Amino acid sequence: MSKCRSVTSLLVAGLFAACLEQSTDAAEHSFTYPTTYDSGRPIAIEREQELRTTIPPDGFGLPEGQGTFTEGRAIYASKCQACHGDALQGTAVGTALVGGRGSLSSDSPKKTIESFWPYATSVFSYIRNTMPTIAPGSLTDEESYALMAFILASANIISTDEVMHKDTLAKVRMPNRDGFVPDDTLDIEVPMAGD
Numbered sequence: 001m002s003k004c005r006s007v008t009s010l011l012v013a014g015l016f017a018a019c020l021e022q023s024t025d026a027a028e029h030s031f032t033y034p035t036t037y038d039s040g041r042p043i044a045i046e047r048e049q050e051l052r053t054t055i056p057p058d059g060f061g062l063p064e065g066q067g068t069f070t071e072g073r074a075i076y077a078s079k080c081q082a083c084h085g086d087a088l089q090g091t092a093v094g095t096a097l098v099g100g101r102g103s104l105s106s107d108s109p110k111k112t113i114e115s116f117w118p119y120a121t122s123v124f125s126y127i128r129n130t131m132p133t134i135a136p137g138s139l140t141d142e143e144s145y146a147l148m149a150f151i152l153a154s155a156n157i158i159s160t161d162e163v164m165h166k167d168t169l170a171k172v173r174m175p176n177r178d179g180f181v182p183d184d185t186l187d188i189e190v191p192m193a194g195d
């Protein structure tokens with residue numbers, strides 16, 4: 001289940017980001033996040049700058065801008081296809097992004113955007129911060145929205161004429177939204193270097 005953990009970490013990273021962005025907006029934000037463990041010890045915030053750009057599940061902090069399927073298809077062809085395949089099916093160097101819906105509890109699970117990720121906002125955050133692997137952080141907000149429009153429509157999660165922006169993206173319902181259970185290991189305090 002290490003893959004599940006890694007996404008859990010991603011969501012928690014979003015949680016830290018919201019803590020950092022305390023502002024008047026935060027009062028209206030639907031999430032309230034802890035700043036300490038149950039023991040009272042403060043939650044360490046590492047790579048602060050990077051975490052600020054992490055988007056939590058409800059889309060808090062999503063940037064302005066928008067993107068379409070057609071724009072996303074062109075960006076995908078030049079920046080993603082070499083690793084993820086012309087039909088998003090994956091290659092030897094990049095994972096499949098579509099397919100495998102409902103397969104995770106079967107004997108041949110296939111982890112993709114379509115089968116695994118519970119929130120489109122998390123995928124946006126992941127792509128914008130980490131892809132392409134050879135130039136992480138190089139995608140603009142507009143490119144990231146366009147890629148989401150292309151990937152989500154290719155996975156039959158939205159239609160090809162839906163424009164992705166901060167409001168529409170946050171409303172996308174991912175196929176595996178209900179496939180996660182609460183992970184109480186988050187309450188365990190992990191010893192940090194220097195303890």
Ligand code: HEC
Pocket residue numbers: 076079080081082083084093094095096097111112113116123126127131132133134139147
């Ligand atoms: C040089 C190869 C390479 C390029 C180019 C690349 N990726 Fe990736 N991508 C990867 C690899 C490898 C992984 C798996 C990373 C991991 O599991 O830690 C990945 C993972 C992903 C995932 C997560 C898949 C999942 O189910 O967890 C998404 C989404 C993604 N890439 C989107 C993109 C997009 C969009 C682009 C273009 C902007 C892109 N990638 C360009 C290699 C690449």
